[in-house]
Amino acid sequence: MEQNGSIYLDYAATTPLDSEVLDAMLPYFRENFGNPSSIHRFGQRAEAALEQARETVATALNARASEILFTSGGTEGDNLALRGAALAMRKKNGAQRILISPVEHHAVLHTAQQLASDYDFKLDFLPVDRYGQVDPEDVEASLRADTAVVSVVYANNEIGTINPIAEIGKVCRQRNVPFHTDAVQAAAHLKMDVEADQVNFLAVGAHKFYGPKGVGALYVRRGMKILPTQTGGGQENGFRAGTQNIPYIIGLAESLRKAQLGLDARREYFTQLRDRIIAGVTASIPRANLTGHPTQRLPNHASFVFEGVDGNALLMMLDLEGFACSSGSACRVGTPKPSEVLLAAGYSKNWALGSLRITVGHDSTPEHVERFLDVLPRLVEKARS
Structure with missing residues (x-):
């Protein structure tokens, strides 16, 4: 959208x-x-x-x-x-x-x-x-x-x-x-x-x-x-x-x-967008990890941690650039604590604080994804500096 x-x-x-x-x-x-x-x-x-x-x-x-x-x-x-x-x-x-x-x-x-x-x-x-x-x-x-x-x-x-x-x-x-x-x-x-x-x-x-x-x-x-x-x-x-x-x-x-109708068709489309995000982020941003299972994951869901990044600061930068994303759960936005989920998965606090969740939906397009991928590496680097 x-x-x-x-x-x-x-x-x-x-x-x-x-x-x-x-x-x-x-x-x-x-x-x-x-x-x-x-x-x-x-x-x-x-x-x-x-x-x-x-x-x-x-x-x-x-x-x-x-x-x-x-x-x-x-x-x-x-x-x-x-x-x-x-x-x-x-x-x-x-x-x-x-x-x-x-x-x-x-x-x-x-x-x-x-x-x-x-x-x-x-x-x-x-x-x-x-x-x-x-x-x-x-x-x-x-x-x-x-x-x-x-x-x-x-x-x-x-x-x-x-x-x-x-x-x-x-x-x-x-x-x-x-x-x-x-x-x-x-x-x-x-x-x-x-x-x-x-x-x-x-x-x-x-x-x-x-x-x-x-x-x-x-x-x-x-x-x-x-x-x-x-x-x-x-x-x-x-x-x-x-x-x-x-x-x-x-x-x-x-x-x-x-x-619950037409799940297969939507899943295929969402998975294509999701996998493009995952491939683009991991290829273009150093010290970045995909969080969650690489294949047994929701078809519309891509999530990452970036070492040495304040996730909430990154969200604000993305918002100024015109992208609405989340840092883990929407219920956690504004909380300067590492996610319990990421800590339970074995990430250190330095990594867990730099989380980013991107989820696509019915109105998402490949163009939206490419525009996002064009912007994100620069913003992660800015957040680290």
């Missing part, structure tokens, strides 16, 4: 609202504005739209409609799954241990840390390799009778690495341990199938795949127990109280449906 001479290369942070998604949402702001909990015809129309959206999301994930809960986004979904499952498992059998990877999004990491500090759970971290990837054998070796829940990110938002979720899910199922995955980045680019992946909980957020901000969905496998963290009127099968945001839920369902 290019606006007023500026090129957007930060699609992992957020995406523009798809025009067809907006068209689907608009009638539910005024014409069909009813509360789905109301029994009159206005409420009935809203409830019908709500349940149709639930069916659409379930189909996209290969789930049952009754297994879909609507949330305010990926962060709430991660919170509800992890906190709700941990508390439910402790209530059921006294399980006190939470097992996550050290490269989780803060929605998982900080929730797990709060459960440990304020709720007396024990938090353990799985090892990751230099690509930030979790080995299913390490998961199997780390499981114990007191493990309440396992959470491993589907695809990392900072470095793009894809984890072997189906293999991890199989291990957890064999040991009857609830398994959650944050699929917020993955759902835009990878085929979602909760049965094949053997997950118990899976969270998505609409604004990562050209839907509206402020809405998401959480898959909860039938039979799984979670304690609700938001109580009230009993909406969403009692798991998440509050009047449902019908227009945004419609937008979520339509954007997820579209995201």
